[in-house]
Amino acid sequence: MKTIVFYGSPARQGQTKDLLDVLLAELEGEIKFVDCYHADIAPCKDCRYCFTKRGCAIKDGMQELYDDIDCCDAVVIATPMHFGIMSAPMFSVFTRLQSYWSNRNIRHNNADRPNPKYGALLVTTGGKWVNMELLIQGVSEFAFDHMEAECIGAVFAYQTDTNPAADNDKAKEKARYLGCRLSELCRGKT
Numbered sequence: 188m189k190t191i192v193f194y195g196s197p198a199r200q201g202q203t204k205d206l207l208d209v210l211l212a213e214l215e216g217e218i219k220f221v222d223c224y225h226a227d228i229a230p231c232k233d234c235r236y237c238f239t240k241r242g243c244a245i246k247d248g249m250q251e252l253y254d255d256i257d258c259c260d261a262v263v264i265a266t267p268m269h270f271g272i273m274s275a276p277m278f279s280v281f282t283r284l285q286s287y288w289s290n291r292n293i294r295h296n297n298a299d300r301p302n303p304k305y306g307a308l309l310v311t312t313g314g315k316w317v318n319m320e321l322l323i324q325g326v327s328e329f330a331f332d333h334m335e336a337e338c339i340g341a342v343f344a345y346q347t348d349t350n351p352a353a354d355n356d357k358a359k360e361k362a363r364y365l366g367c368r369l370s371e372l373c374r375g376k377t
């Protein structure tokens with residue numbers, strides 16, 4: 188089993204990592220950790236290379252990631268909420284998934300589609316308001332879909348300003364469950 192983790196926090200060991208560690212403890216196999224804040228990955232520049240060719244014209248850290256996305260069994264998106272969605276560097280990395288969109292909608296090449304896989308979403312938020320999940324879930328679903336990932340669940344650790352993720356037993360239990368479930372599903376897949 189191979190999992191790619193997209194990590195969106197600027198903090199190497201902050202609220203999001205505390206929650207993510209609970210999920211990771213249950214994951215079997217190999218883990219590829221993508222630290223979006225510190226990765227050498229530029230945003231899509233709409234050059235339209237992918238309208239006619241596989242992959243992307245920008246030769247940076249994303250090149251290796253395309254190969255990982257193509258063959259992995261699971262994808263985890265773990266991010267703090269920033270201004271209602273995932274952090275900007277993570278959003279920027281996700282713009283490079285446009286190459287998969289072009290393949291599906293313009294090049295129509297089934298052989299270039301990534302393997303079907305499972306996904307999970309982890310979010311920490313400083314505050315809490317009605318329907319605050321909608322935007323980030325919608326954009327994450329868009330990213331999962333580009334990677335051919337079926338999202339099996341989401342966990343939100345709210346109000347980390349007053350209730351640190353490390354003390355949020357409900358959120359940690361959900362993260363643990365998602366890790367177990369991903370391992371179980373991927374065991375059945377291979």
Ligand SMILES: Cc1cc2nc3c(=O)[nH]c(=O)nc-3n(C[C@H](O)[C@H](O)[C@H](O)COP(=O)(O)O)c2cc1C
Pocket residue numbers: 196197198200201202203204266267268269270271272311312313314315347348
């Ligand atoms: C730039 C920025 C924007 C933020 N925007 C939101 C927000 O829209 N809603 C919210 O509830 N918390 C917001 N927060 C708080 C973070 O989501 C919260 O502190 C999070 O748990 C931090 O996780 P980390 O320690 O893993 O980075 C924001 C924090 C920053 C730095």
